[in-house]
Amino acid sequence: xxxxxxxxxxxxxxxxxxxxxxxxxxxxxxxxxxxxxxxxxxxxxxxxxxxxxxxxxxxxxxxxxxxxxxxxxxxxxxxxxxxxxxxxxxxxxxxxxxxxxxxxxxxxxxxxxxxxxxxxxxxxxxxxxxxxxxxxxxxxxxxxxxxxxxxxxxxxxxxxxxxxxxxxxxxxxxxxxxxxxxxxxxxxxxxxxxxxxxxxxxxxxxxxxxxxxxxxxxxxxxxxxxxxxxxxxxxxxxxxxxxxxxxxxxxxxxxxxxxxxxxxxxxxxxxxxxxxxxxxxxxxxxxxxxxxxxxxxxxxxxxxxxxxxxxxxxxxxxxxxxxxxxxxxxxxxxxxxxxxxxxxxxxxxxxxxxxxxxxxxxxxxxxxxxxxxxxxxxxxxxxxxxxxxxxxxxxxxxxxxxxxxxxxxxxxxxxxxxxxxxxxxxxxxxxxxxxxxxxxxxxxxxxxxxxxxxxxxxxxxxxxxxxxxxxxxxxxxxxxxxxxxxxxxxxxxxxxxxxxxxxxxxxxxxxxxxxxxxxxxxxxxxxxxxxxxxxxxxxxxxxxxxxxxxxxxxxxxxxxxxxxxxxxxxxxxxxxxx
Amino acid sequence: xxxxxxxxxxxxxxxxxxxxxxxxxxxxxxxxxxxxxxxxxxxxxxxxxxxxxxxxxxxxxxxxxxxxxxxxxx
Ligand code: SF4
Numbered sequence: 001x002x003x004x005x006x007x008x009x010x011x012x013x014x015x016x017x018x019x020x021x022x023x024x025x026x027x028x029x030x031x032x033x034x035x036x037x038x039x040x041x042x043x044x045x046x047x048x049x050x051x052x053x054x055x056x057x058x059x060x061x062x063x064x065x066x067x068x069x070x071x072x073x074x075x076x077x078x079x080x081x082x083x084x085x086x087x088x089x090x091x092x093x094x095x096x097x098x099x100x101x102x103x104x105x106x107x108x109x110x111x112x113x114x115x116x117x118x119x120x121x122x123x124x125x126x127x128x129x130x131x132x133x134x135x136x137x138x139x140x141x142x143x144x145x146x147x148x149x150x151x152x153x154x155x156x157x158x159x160x161x162x163x164x165x166x167x168x169x170x171x172x173x174x175x176x177x178x179x180x181x182x183x184x185x186x187x188x189x190x191x192x193x194x195x196x197x198x199x200x201x202x203x204x205x206x207x208x209x210x211x212x213x214x215x216x217x218x219x220x221x222x223x224x225x226x227x228x229x230x231x232x233x234x235x236x237x238x239x240x241x242x243x244x245x246x247x248x249x250x251x252x253x254x255x256x257x258x259x260x261x262x263x264x265x266x267x268x269x270x271x272x273x274x275x276x277x278x279x280x281x282x283x284x285x286x287x288x289x290x291x292x293x294x295x296x297x298x299x300x301x302x303x304x305x306x307x308x309x310x311x312x313x314x315x316x317x318x319x320x321x322x323x324x325x326x327x328x329x330x331x332x333x334x335x336x337x338x339x340x341x342x343x344x345x346x347x348x349x350x351x352x353x354x355x356x357x358x359x360x361x362x363x364x365x366x367x368x369x370x371x372x373x374x375x376x377x378x379x380x381x382x383x384x385x386x387x388x389x390x391x392x393x394x395x396x397x398x399x400x401x402x403x404x405x406x407x408x409x410x411x412x413x414x415x416x417x418x419x420x421x422x423x424x425x426x427x428x429x430x431x432x433x434x435x436x437x438x439x440x441x442x443x444x445x446x447x448x449x450x451x452x453x454x455x456x457x458x459x460x461x462x463x464x465x466x467x468x469x470x471x472x473x474x475x476x477x478x479x480x481x482x483x484x485x486x487x488x489x490x491x492x493x494x495x496x497x498x499x500x501x502x503x504x505x506x507x508x509x510x511x512x513x514x515x516x517x518x519x520x521x522x523x524x525x526x527x528x529x530x531x532x533x534x535x536x537x538x539x540x541x542x543x544x545x546x547x548x549x550x551x552x553x554x555x556x557x558x559x560x561x562x563x564x565x566x567x568x569x570x571x572x573x574x575x576x577x578x
Numbered sequence: 579x580x581x582x583x584x585x586x587x588x589x590x591x592x593x594x595x596x597x598x599x600x601x602x603x604x605x606x607x608x609x610x611x612x613x614x615x616x617x618x619x620x621x622x623x624x625x626x627x628x629x630x631x632x633x634x635x636x637x638x639x640x641x642x643x644x645x646x647x648x649x650x651x652x
Contacts, residue, residue: 235622235648244587246651251586255644257628268628273595277651278587303651321651447652453630454650455623461630493650560628 004104007127009120011197012051012110016127021104027513030060031087032484032529033105034076038085039532041107044539048080048189049167049196051111057098057158057202058106060089060486064099064212065220067508068228069488071096071296073158073175079188080196081169081355081398082415082440084537086188089483091295092175094156097206098122099486108197117198121151123205132200137162139348140174140182147203148180156204161350164191166388168396170351170359171195177295177304181317182347187442188417189398191350215514223507230501231300234494236456241303241490242292246321248277249421249449250328256453256462257560258426261329262371263361264412264419267426267558271334275324280307280336288312301490307340316340316347322443325421326357331364331372338374345381351396356385358418359399366406368395410552415440415542425553425563427452427462432472432567435547436575438533444489446476450496457496463561469575477526477578484525485509527578534576544573579603579639581610586646589616601637608633610643622648 004026006019028036034056046052055077062070073095079086098106101122112118119132135143140161147157157176164171171191172184185191214220232238240248250272253259257267273279284291284307293304295318309315319340327339346353364371368391369380384392394405399418403411412419417440424431429448434441443449448471452462460467482492485505494501502519510517537546553565584596593614601610607626611618611633624631625644637643 236650240587240647240649241651244649244651248587248649249651252623252646252649255584255586255625255628255646256630278590444652449652450650453623456650459630463629490652 004102006104007106009106009108009127009129010110011108011112011118011199014118014129016129018127025104027515028484029063030058030072030074030089030484030486031076031480032525033058034074034087035085035529035533037105037107038076038078039536042078044078044536045541046078048078048083048193053078053193053196055108055190055193055197056105059095059099059103060484061509062512063486064096065214065512066298067224068231068298068300069491070486071298072486072488073098074483075173075185075190077190077193078540079190080192081189082417084415084440084540084542085438085533086190087439087483088185088187088190090175090183090185091299091488092156092177092183093296094158094175094202094204095486096296097156097204097209100206100209100212101204106202108194108199110197112198117200119200120202121205122202124208135200137165140350141348143201144176144180147201151203151205152207154205154207156206158202158204159350160191160194160200161348162386163349163351163396164195166393166396167192167195168351168393169398169401170355170396172350172352174347174350177317178297179317183295183318184347184352186352186354188439212512214512216511220508220511223504223511226500226504227508228300230494230498230504231491234497236454236493237301237490241301244277244281245291245303245305245319247280247319247324249321250276250325251278252453253422256426258423258453258462259325259329260412260421260423262332263330263365263410264423264558265410267423268560269329272329274334275328275336275339280319280324283336284308293317299488301488303490309337316344319343320353322421323353323357326354326361327377330358330361331377333372333374333377335374338378342374342377342381345378349381349386351385354420355398355418358412358420359395359402362399362403362408362411363395363406365410366402366408368402368406410556411550413441414549415546417441422449423558424549425558425565426561428465428567429460429462429468429471431549431565432468432572432575433476435549435572436472437476438530438537445479446472447479447489447492448472448475450493456493463563465567465571469571473575473578476530477523479526480529481522481526484529544569547572547575579605579637581605581637582642583610584642584644586644587649588647589645605637606633607631607635607637607643610637611645616645620647622646
């Protein structure tokens, strides 16, 4: 078994070194560790695409173990999109392999000046850096195939796509899944940071790695069983997500009047059933696809899917509600096949499918693309963004840039990042999360939809202000902890509803490390993460005035509830009272 | 009275997606669930006129009723 270590790669002088894990970092993983390292080592005012930013990869505390759904990999840096700290996490196979190779953190530093690109190869022998040419400019699917052949079929791949090479603000970092398809470190333009360092990929080969050190194997095994049982016993994690994927939310949010439609001008969309989770499920089954797919080995929730075209050929996987919403309802493309194809192209280019798709709705409002024109969106992706034409560069800069270029006021962003699939006027808790999240508008960082809409963890009326700030705060604290464990965020449904489930998660961490964390410690960890990130953002130049939603939400009521955003600045600022 | 009933996810199987149905005044959501042979323990979320509802709620003429099993996403 490998001793955990920190790896540092410097692209200025091509040096590679490993260091022992500092004691203060030993109990951290995932988001807690990426944010700690970024806060400690990246000057908050640095240019995110300059030599002083660092890109940090950390497996979660349980990543690499056999515990169900524990395969996440976190990436962190200063975001070129938000200008603040960023953590984004992903499934796929690389995280588990990094953990098995004893990588506590992989820190990418420096800035090449000679124009050369590099690739990293990590295996049991260590880490080596080599100049890269073959995969440059290639789509992610092709890059993965090239590395499958160059290293071996099982190689874990973390890759900077064409959009990242062009340092677009929409660029994500792509990660290979077990079928050589793509998962994404989606938000905040981290692909542009990888591109700025001219690092094309990280290839991780864990062949021969013997598995994870477990302090108390007996206890771990028992906790692992209780954990998997609890995930399976809950209706959402046990059956709904593997049947309908996250896209079941199209119809729920439409029913609740919180489905932003035509660039946030309405809360319901007439064509909702053309791209709903139910329709998607039936289409997948009819065409011989797979509605229940795991994005990493050991996921039992299986929200991902394989979506085939009308001929039964693979078209897309991992179609998320947010992507389908942004193209279907927000941009008015009532055609699931076009949505799936757009999703595939976005994965291939390596752009965030939320930022990019919300941008399309804004571009439509600006008149750059006709409303609902799926064929034109596909053309623009392939001919403009992929090729980096001047128009493609503008669109690739994301929602806010396009809104500014076309002189619009209805530009749904917070901290320069696009607002996802839930209208904050009619689901007020999520508005508090968008406003206060250290990440910019990010639904996952405090998913109040669970309690506002789905009745998970109780019920808080989505249309009233009461209780929303506490709800969002508690969820953001809990999420910051979950994001540090290596667990997929969808475990939060059973964790919120079941004390035994939460206890088995604690037991897993305690058995893995031989420690005795309590529920209070987990809350403490979440608070520490949020406070660390908030301090970084303030030092980077943000103020409480950045914790605000766009003004149009205050003066444009949205149907069917005629709801407006009506929190006062003082109320929003009270979020940070902890 | 007329009630617009919309079913979602697995509740559509062997039933319908959307139907205008006739019920006597005073009908509650629970009565509609019984009528449709939907077991209450399987119900996740209920909406009347696009607002959160509980099964004891009485329906009114022209009400919009949406019925979901336990589902979720993110
Ligand atoms: S539930 Fe979905 S996102 Fe989470 S690990 Fe499984 S397939 Fe991946």
